[in-house]
Amino acid sequence: MSPEDVTRGPAARPPATESPVGPSGVVPLLRTEDLARSFGGVFAVAEVSMSVARGEMRGVIGANGAGKSTLFNLISGHLTPNRGTISYGGKRIEHLAPHERARLRISIVFQTARLFAGMTVLENVMMGAHVWSRHGFFEAALRLPRHRKEEREIRSKAEEALERVGMTPWAATEAESLPLGQQRSLQVARVLCSKPALLLLDEPASGLRAEEKESLAGLLEQLKAEGLTMMLIEHDVGFVSGLADTVTVLDLGRVIAEGPPDEVTQDPAVIAAYIGEGRGRAQRH
Amino acid sequence: MILLLAAASFLLPLWLSSANLTVYILLGLYAVTAIGLSLLMGLAGQVSLGQAVFFAIGAYTAAVLSLHGLSTVVALVLAPLLAAAVAAVVGVPILRLRGHHLAFATLAFQLIVLSVITNTPFLGGGLGFTAVPGLGIGKATLSSSLGYAWLTWGLTVVVMVVTLNLIRSRPGRALRALATSEAAAESVGVPVVRYKLAVFALSAAYAGVAGGIYVFFIGYASPGSFPVELSVELVVMVVIFGLGSVWGALFGAAGISVLMQVLNQVGTLHGMPQYMPTLLSYAAYGLILVVIVMFLPAGVLPGLRRLWARRPGGREDPMSRQIAPPIASLRSLLRSTRPKTTRADGTPSPEQTRRQ
Numbered sequence: 001m002s003p004e005d006v007t008r009g010p011a012a013r014p015p016a017t018e019s020p021v022g023p024s025g026v027v028p029l030l031r032t033e034d035l036a037r038s039f040g041g042v043f044a045v046a047e048v049s050m051s052v053a054r055g056e057m058r059g060v061i062g063a064n065g066a067g068k069s070t071l072f073n074l075i076s077g078h079l080t081p082n083r084g085t086i087s088y089g090g091k092r093i094e095h096l097a098p099h100e101r102a103r104l105r106i107s108i109v110f111q112t113a114r115l116f117a118g119m120t121v122l123e124n125v126m127m128g129a130h131v132w133s134r135h136g137f138f139e140a141a142l143r144l145p146r147h148r149k150e151e152r153e154i155r156s157k158a159e160e161a162l163e164r165v166g167m168t169p170w171a172a173t174e175a176e177s178l179p180l181g182q183q184r185s186l187q188v189a190r191v192l193c194s195k196p197a198l199l200l201l202d203e204p205a206s207g208l209r210a211e212e213k214e215s216l217a218g219l220l221e222q223l224k225a226e227g228l229t230m231m232l233i234e235h236d237v238g239f240v241s242g243l244a245d246t247v248t249v250l251d252l253g254r255v256i257a258e259g260p261p262d263e264v265t266q267d268p269a270v271i272a273a274y275i276g277e278g279r280g281r282a283q284r285h
Numbered sequence: 286m287i288l289l290l291a292a293a294s295f296l297l298p299l300w301l302s303s304a305n306l307t308v309y310i311l312l313g314l315y316a317v318t319a320i321g322l323s324l325l326m327g328l329a330g331q332v333s334l335g336q337a338v339f340f341a342i343g344a345y346t347a348a349v350l351s352l353h354g355l356s357t358v359v360a361l362v363l364a365p366l367l368a369a370a371v372a373a374v375v376g377v378p379i380l381r382l383r384g385h386h387l388a389f390a391t392l393a394f395q396l397i398v399l400s401v402i403t404n405t406p407f408l409g410g411g412l413g414f415t416a417v418p419g420l421g422i423g424k425a426t427l428s429s430s431l432g433y434a435w436l437t438w439g440l441t442v443v444v445m446v447v448t449l450n451l452i453r454s455r456p457g458r459a460l461r462a463l464a465t466s467e468a469a470a471e472s473v474g475v476p477v478v479r480y481k482l483a484v485f486a487l488s489a490a491y492a493g494v495a496g497g498i499y500v501f502f503i504g505y506a507s508p509g510s511f512p513v514e515l516s517v518e519l520v521v522m523v524v525i526f527g528l529g530s531v532w533g534a535l536f537g538a539a540g541i542s543v544l545m546q547v548l549n550q551v552g553t554l555h556g557m558p559q560y561m562p563t564l565l566s567y568a569a570y571g572l573i574l575v576v577i578v579m580f581l582p583a584g585v586l587p588g589l590r591r592l593w594a595r596r597p598g599g600r601e602d603p604m605s606r607q608i609a610p611p612i613a614s615l616r617s618l619l620r621s622t623r624p625k626t627t628r629a630d631g632t633p634s635p636e637q638t639r640r641q
Contacts (some may be wrong), residue, residue, distance in 0.1 A: 076472065102474035114469035116462045127462050133455050133472035137483055140454030141447040147454060154455065194473065 027090055029054045029198060029229050030075065035084035037070055037255075046253035047084070052198075055227045058219070059244030059261065061237060063273055067253040069111065072200050075231075077101040077110040089200070092133040096229060103131050107196035111203045111233075113183035115175040121186055122171040125158040128193030154193075161192040165219065165233045181212045188219070199223070199230045204241050237265060237274075249273065287449075291442045298434035306430045313437035314495040316538035317444050319522040319566040320531055321491030324448055326520075327529020329484045330455065330464030331380065332611040335395030336519050339489035340369040341511035343406060343496025344429060348417045348506045357420045361497045367484040368493025368592070375484040380478070384611075395516060399508045407431040413507025433502045440498070444491055448531050460484055487613070492593055514566070518545075521570050524577050527584025528612060536586075544569060578615045 028051035035048045045067040052058045060068050072080040075086060077098035086094040093101055094228055107128075115123050133154055139147040142210060162168050165185040171176065183202060191199060201220075207214045220243055223230065232241040240247060241261035249257040251273040257264050264270055294313075301309055322336045343364035350360035403411045419426040419438075427433060434580045451457050458505040459480055463470035500506045522541045526533035545566055552562030581588040 078468070078472065097476075098468075098471040099474050099476050103473060108472060110472075114466060114472065116469065117465045119458070119461055119465075123458055123461075127458060127470075127473045127475075130455065130459055135455055137390050137451060137456050137487065141451045176294050190473065268474065 024202040028052055029056075029088045029089060030231075031139055032071075032075070033085045033087075035071070035074060035086065036082050037079055038076055038082055043253050045074060045081075048250070048253070048255055049084075050248055050255060050258065052229060052231060054229055055224075056229055056246065057224045057244050058231045059240035059247040060231060060233045060250065061235075061240055061247060062250035065252075066250040066273075069149070070253075071201055071250070072202050072231070074109060075101075075198075076106055078202060102194070104132065105195060105197035106200065107191040107194045107198070108190055109184075109187045109202060110203055113187055113208065114178070115183060115186060117174075117176045117213075119175055120171065121167060121173050121178070122155075122158055122162065124186055125193050126154050126177045126187045128190040129154040129160070131159055131249050132244075133193050155156065155193075155220050158189075158193050161189040164192060165189045181208050184208065185212075185216075188216070192223075197229065199228055201230060201232045203233050203235060205234060205236060213239065241265060287442065287446060290445075291438075294441065294610075295435060295437040298431055298438075301434075303430060306434055307557050308542060310430065310433050310437050312500075312539055312542040313434070313441045314499050314523065315533050315542060316441050317437075317490040317495040317518065319519055319534040319538045320441075320444055320448055321488035322519050323523045323529055323531065323534040324451070324460075324491075325488040326523060326611050327527075328464065329460040329481060330611060331481060331485065332384065333391040333442075333485075333488070333516075334520065335391035335393070335513070335516050336488070336492055337511045337513070338391075338395035338398050338614050339372060339492035340426070340496035340499070340515065341402070341506075341508075342368045342371055342489075343501030344500035344506045344511070345402065345496075346493070347497035348414045348500045349408065351418050351501075352414060356422065357418055357426075357501060358422055360494055361420060361494070361501070365490035365493035365495030368496070369490040372489030373482050373486045376482045380481045380485060388611075392516070394511065395511075395513060399511065403508045411508060413505065413510070415505050416501075417504045417506065420498070421506070427501075429526035430502075431574065433498065437498055440494065445531050445535065452531070456483075508509045517570055523614065525585055527571060528588045530584070530586065533584055533586055553619060574615075578612055582612050584618060 006226065031051040033049050035045055036043055037045045044065075046066070048071060051259055060070050060071065070079065074081050075096075077093075077096055077100070084094070085092055086162075088101075088104060088106065093104065096104075111168045115169055116127060119127075130181075133150045135144070135150050152259055159168070159171070167182065167185055167189060173185070180188060184207075188204065205216055210215060217239065220230065220232070224243070226257050232240060232244060246259060247257075247261045247264045247269050248255055249267070251269075256273060257267045257270050259267075286466060298306055304335050318336060318340055322333060325331050325333055325336075346364040346367045347357070347360045349362060351357045355461075379387060379394065382390050402408045415557060419428060421427050422549075429434065459470065459475045459602055462473070463475055463480060471477050496511075503510075522537035523534050525537045546569060548565040548569060549562050552555075552565045577584065
């Protein structure tokens with residue numbers, strides 16, 4: 001990356017001339033254009049342009065530090081890009097705050113569980129419903145009809161989501177006291193309760209036992225069949241290959257390959273990035 | 286339970302002597318303010334060491350407006366609205382602060398407001414207002430203490446019902462969520478800044494309406510009526526029986542009010558030095574705060590519940606172990622003299638620092 005890349009601050013955004021229509025002619029659900037984000041002058045995401053179609057299951061792989069989690073944080077709004085654009089359903093979203101993007105039903109499952117301590121498992125899942133329920137302080141304080149109706153909906157949707165991840169027996173347990181695997185399932189239940197349109201999963205299978213991994217894969221399979229658009233970061237290439245329609249490979253913040261899983265995993269550049277770890281990098285670009 | 290309390294609180298004043306009735310009314314007003322503070326500190330995790338300032342704003346609003354000829358009822362309606370508006374404006378900068386920083390900012394705000402009042406002749410200056418009219422419509426004024434007692438406790442019951450409803454709802458859960466992690470709350474769609482402002486304004490409104498009734502009942506308001514000591518007293522009321530609990534705030538207000546009466550009587554016994562009442566009250570606040578924070582961080586009620594749950598065959602409620610963020614922050618402050626603790630819980634986590 002050149003020094004001028006570093007000096008271009010967040011203000012240097014390209015004009016909004018891009019067409020929402022992707023190369024294939026269909027409007028993709030998510031599209032990033034020349035997305036970049038640096039930390040102290042080092043670009044974690046350097047120039048990522050990619051688009052994800054509706055109903056697609058996209059795998060994102062890459063070595064440590066390839067920029068996968070940074071990319072997710074840019075999409076979910078937890079980080080703002082230095083430059084580049086993100087369109088979602090044809091609308092630019094890179095200026096929106098995380099809670100506004102959550103309301104557009106972009107839901108994220110973080111690598112490390114971000115649970116609400118001091119709340120039960122069920123209450124944690126109910127928080128997922130915040131994005132699609134509307135009643136506020138006033139209606140809640142006076143128990144107005146909308147509050148009652150929505151609270152019933154929130155509870156039943158949360159119970160349904162808990163059921164789906166097989167955690168109904170732990171509904172009244174304090175979330176923080178759960179073991180790691182169940183904390184992950186709880187996070188998945190929470191995003192399910194949020195009725196997501198785009199689900200970002202940051203290494204959901206890491207640290208899970210074999211049978212937990214299997215049941216997670218089964219659940220993701222089901223969600224895919226229901227037409228949910230998902231992006232999945234995963235270290236375990238076998239896990240991604242089994243699920244994803246398309247895999248994007250990142251290295252040093254750039255897309256180095258993209259395509260069906262079995263093609264991409266045969267790509268010499270990808271093999272070099274995974275096996276060559278650092279040595280072969282200068283030649284590749 | 287609420288109905289029982291309502292019935293008891295409406296019948297009790299009939300048997301009280303006039304001195305005790307005054308205590309009873311003040312207790313109700315403090316309870317309303319304390320419930321608001323408990324909502325702010327316990328549920329949403331935002332510390333306020335200057336909550337009495339909103340009590341003062343409510344009182345002054347009611348006093349100034351009614352002394353300028355506005356109907357006292359209208360003035361009483363405007364008192365909480367103005368208090369809430371001030372909180373919403375002041376909250377924009379200070380609610381960005383966390384832990385001890387927020388505590389000191391709220392304290393500083395109270396000192397600033399008191400100093401402004403003292404130096405503004407329009408607001409009565411240091412001497413304050415006397416002869417604030419009684420509450421009433423036209424010629425029909427609320428003249429007896431009994432009337433104020435019923436008004437106050439009617440308000441207390443309404444505030445309790447409203448607050449309990451709020452806690453068990455979507456916005457209530459969102460407040461609890463942002464108390465544990467603002468970043469996580471944002472990622473599930475909670476507009477954190479707006480929610481913090483809303484709960485701050487609501488707690489200010491509770492204090493404001495209590496302050497309004499106070500000034501009509503007492504008929505007098507000066508900067509000295511709303512010292513920082515009152516803010517500290519409110520914090521003690523809120524933490525003693527369990528932060529974030531509406532019932533805890535009510536019992537806390539009752540317990541502390543009665544205790545202060547007793548200490549006051551002891552302090553003014555024949556032969557005691559003049560500073561004795563103040564000394565005793567400060568000593569009591571300090572002692573209670575330290576004991577609660579160090580030994581019963583979840584408050585007396587949850588602490589007792591835990592002991593009860595430890596009986597043979599008992600089942601422990603996991604929630605009774607929960608320590609509200611402000612208490613955790615105070616705990617770390619008290620313990621920070623010990624060499625091993627390096628980081629206070631009140632400091633922002635790395636991700637929050639990054640997002641600023």
